[in-house]
Amino acid sequence: MLELTGTDAPGIAASKFVTFRRLLLAAIAVELWELLPYWADKPHFGLQRLLVWAATAAAVAVWWERLARPALAAVLAMLAVDFARAFPLNANHQYLELILVGLLLLPRPGDARERTLVLGAFRWLVVLGLFHAGLQKLLHGYYFGGEFLAYAIARNEAFAALFRWILPAGEIARLEGLQVAAGAGPFRVESWLFVAISNATWVGELALPPLLLWTKTRPPAIPLTILYIFAIEAGAREIFFGSMMVQLVLLYCRSDMNRRLLPVFLALLAYVLAMAVGWLPKWYFS
Amino acid sequence: MSYRWKRLAVGSLLGAVALWPLAHHAAVRLWHLDPWRFFGWAMYAAPTPYIELHFVERVEGQFRVLQLPQELRAQAAAYANARVRWGELYPPHALARAIARHRPQADGLAIVVRRYVLDRATSRFRYEDRQYSYRLAGGDAIPIPTVGPPQAPG
Numbered sequence: 237m238l239e240l241t242g243t244d245a246p247g248i249a250a251s252k253f254v255t256f257r258r259l260l261l262a263a264i265a266v267e268l269w270e271l272l273p274y275w276a277d278k279p280h281f282g283l284q285r286l287l288v289w290a291a292t293a294a295a296v297a298v299w300w301e302r303l304a305r306p307a308l309a310a311v312l313a314m315l316a317v318d319f320a321r322a323f324p325l326n327a328n329h330q331y332l333e334l335i336l337v338g339l340l341l342l343p344r345p346g347d348a349r350e351r352t353l354v355l356g357a358f359r360w361l362v363v364l365g366l367f368h369a370g371l372q373k374l375l376h377g378y379y380f381g382g383e384f385l386a387y388a389i390a391r392n393e394a395f396a397a398l399f400r401w402i403l404p405a406g407e408i409a410r411l412e413g414l415q416v417a418a419g420a421g422p423f424r425v426e427s428w429l430f431v432a433i434s435n436a437t438w439v440g441e442l443a444l445p446p447l448l449l450w451t452k453t454r455p456p457a458i459p460l461t462i463l464y465i466f467a468i469e470a471g472a473r474e475i476f477f478g479s480m481m482v483q484l485v486l487l488y489c490r491s492d493m494n495r496r497l498l499p500v501f502l503a504l505l506a507y508v509l510a511m512a513v514g515w516l517p518k519w520y521f522s
Numbered sequence: 523m524s525y526r527w528k529r530l531a532v533g534s535l536l537g538a539v540a541l542w543p544l545a546h547h548a549a550v551r552l553w554h555l556d557p558w559r560f561f562g563w564a565m566y567a568a569p570t571p572y573i574e575l576h577f578v579e580r581v582e583g584q585f586r587v588l589q590l591p592q593e594l595r596a597q598a599a600a601y602a603n604a605r606v607r608w609g610e611l612y613p614p615h616a617l618a619r620a621i622a623r624h625r626p627q628a629d630g631l632a633i634v635v636r637r638y639v640l641d642r643a644t645s646r647f648r649y650e651d652r653q654y655s656y657r658l659a660g661g662d663a664i665p666i667p668t669v670g671p672p673q674a675p676g
Contacts, residue, residue: 237531237533238529238533238536243530246540279607283612324556324559324560324607324608325559326559326561328558328561328562328563330558330567331561332561335535335539339532341529342531342532349525350528353525353528353529353532354532356532357532357535357536360536361536361537361539364540365538365563367598368540368543368562369563369564369565369566371564372542372543372547372557372563372564372567373566374566374568375547375555375567376564376568377642378568378569378642380642381638381642381645384566384567384568384569384644387547387569387640388589391569391570408652410625414571416569416638416647417544417638417646417647418592418638418648419646419647419648420646421640421644421645421646421647421648422644422645422646423645423646424638424645464648472566491603500597
């Protein structure tokens with residue numbers, strides 16, 4: 237069952253494993269930098285700043301094989317503290333980060349079979365996450381008539397900006413004027429394209445996992461899933477979750493695509509870090 | 523740990539990740555937990571929950587709306603925040619006891635949690651009330667089971 241998501245040759249598995257842990261720890265460090273200003277007026281700001289610097293040191297240390305496991309262990313401890321402190325307000329990707337870092341610590345150094353096991357688990361996490369995201373949308377039922385997206389336009393400027401491309405300005409203005417109050421609405425839009433996009437969201441999330449699992453459909457499913465994640469993040473704008481999911485999807489490739497794209501991912505993180513520390517103005521992802 | 527045990531551990535973890543969202547959905551339906559939290563992959567599946575708190579006290583047999591005194595408002599706001607996340611798993615008993623200590627003249631209290639729901643049939647928001655009733659005595663609040671549909675006392 238675990239092998240259903242594919243297996244890697246030992247050399248490729250080693251490369252994928254090492255690249256992924258470097259990217260993950262870099263993303264965690266940048267994310268902590270981005271969150272630092274929110275702690276400025278709260279107790280334990282000094283501790284938070286210490287955590288940020290420790291995570292940064294770990295993100296650097298993980299590039300050396302000998303230091304990788306201590307760095308991962310330190311980050312796991314930090315994530316656990318951070319997680320406990322924020323509970324129950326944790327974002328879903330914080331749970332995912334805990335699982336990923338914990339799994340990265342599982343294999344003995346250099347053990348190809350155990351690394352393959354962990355990479356298989358990572359690939360399963362992608363399909364489980366996508367599938368359940370689609371299933372939850374189906375079960376809650378707010379996507380059939382576009383109700384959730386209409387609500388998202390009303391409550392979230394990012395969604396309003398995205399759907400300005402396909403909805404009349406008057407309709408966007410009407411939705412933006414709606415409040416959460418008894419009788420407020422209707423959170424519905426008379427546009428077949430809008431309703432189609434709404435339904436494509438959950439259909440895509442349910443359809444892509446089996447396409448990723450089936451060997452024959454995997455090659456087209458990988459870019460399709462990545463395109464799908466880009467489309468979702470155009471509205472949600474969750475850069476850390478989005479890039480983490482893309483990196484997990486790329487584990488389905490035969491070669492280590494994360495390594496080939498490493499400069500792109502690191503440049504993106506550097507850009508977000510520059511925004512976080514105020515060297516660049518905040519833009520799309522803020 | 524041997525490879526066999528590690529494989530078992532990974533399989534168990536994936537099994538939990540596969541099954542938990544179903545339990546999460548059931549908990550959201552049953553107890554109105556925040557669908558956006560607790561790793562159920564239900565972010566963006568439903569609106570974020572909104573609630574309001576309303577208070578009614580009974581003094582000498584007369585029911586009246588209670589405006590919370592300033593010193594209790596922070597506690598009420600903290601409760602509302604936690605209630606949004608935990609839903610009906612987190613009843614307002616501690617808040618009721620705090621009110622009881624501040625209102626020694628009152629002998630009854632009702633806390634109504636008003637939850638706003640986006641109605642799929644009408645695409646409009648409506649609300650559902652959940653009432654918690656208490657008998658107040660000696661600075662304590664003793665919960666009384668509320669039977670039937672929620673309604674303001676009196």
